[in-house]
Amino acid sequence: MTAPILRHLTDLRACRAGWRDEVATVAVVPTMGALHQGHLSLVRAAKAQADRVIVTIFVNPRQFENTDDLAKYPRTEETDAEKLAPFAVDAIYAPAPDQIYPEGFATSVSVSGVSEGLCGAHRPGHFDGVATVVTKLLLQTQAERAFFGEKDYQQLMVVRRLVRDLDVPVEIVGCPTVREDDGLALSSRNVRLSPAARAVAPALYRALKQAAGAIAGGAPVSPALQAGREAILAAGYSEVEYLELRAAGTLAPLAALDRPARVLAAARLDGVRLIDNVPVLAV
Known part of the structure; x- marks a missing residue:
């Protein structure tokens, strides 16, 4: 079953409103698309731990410090939806850019400490972009659980810290890195x-x-x-x-x-x- 693809926050909110009468736990799996087995392992975990699952697909420009890297990032939404079909997720939220960053958007979420050094030292502004978009997606989906892979371990720590510090009512679930047979982490x-x-x-x-x-x-x-x-x-x-x-x-x-x-x-x-x-x- 192919899940509905929602482009606008009003559609997402209407979808969530339809679930309010259920005694249901809602999970979100935030992604930038180009899904592989690592992403799908998060979806599998979410399906096992929640009644409703939303997968988000949004290539976030604010976490790319290199415009060439952003341009090269694969966009494969149609294929991604096909890969998600066997999991029977309840919604795919693939927002238009203005649903995340509307005109005049002027807010940034910055997490100190765990964002410093490592990738933070080599990708200036990257984790501010991650923290901002994740905060938006958690608030927009209103999920009770959110699933992230341990391969991006510093990112996982940043998300856990922002949720703790801002009292966002969501449990962050870290899932093991998925690897090829020769050990290469899927990416x-x-x-x-x-x-x-x-x-x-x-x-x-x-x-x-x-x-x-x-x-x-x-x-x-x-x-x-x-x-x-x-x-x-x-x-x-x-x-x-x-x-x-x-x-x-x-x-x-x-x-x-x-x-x-x-x-x-x-x-x-x-x-x-x-x-x-x-x-x-x-x-």
Whole structure:
């Protein structure tokens, strides 16, 4: 069953009003489209934990600091709707830009702390754009639960913080990263990799696992991270933007493993920026 595609906030509100007489939990899965199995795993989780599910599709211009990157982002709404059909979601909200940013829009949501460093250092303004659009979508859909993937771990932490700080009545559910058989984290950007680069790409995950395993086993943090950077570059990546150990709950930088942690990385391959992260499990 293909869900109705709603373009305007009035249509979304009318849809939500029709559910008010039900004893129903409503979930939202915010996306920018170009859906892959990672997105669909969020939809599957939402269907298991809610009575009604809304999937949003909106390519948010405010989280792109590079206009060329925004222009290249794939728009595949028709295919996305076909992929969602087997899940019988209740609505697809694909708002026109003026439904998110009407004329004269002058408000920005900024989350400090967890947005600093990592991707925040390399993509100025990115998390302000994320926080603003997510706040809008949560308020517009009025969902009780919202589902986000752990691959964009810093984004997940930003969303959790904004919901907590602004008392937005929604539970943020983080879902595990979905990977290809060779370990590469699923991403809409992967389709931009050449065949040769695609063969190299899993080296990022391998390096993260190796660094996390070494640190968990008691190795000093700095040498373990440096070895990871060298392995990524040796595999064929052109640049490692960052490879860091951070506290899992606050994203505070860690010089030693003294609390639950994650190793996070961003690197460039074939002109494509890839990110990934893994938990550090003490042995």
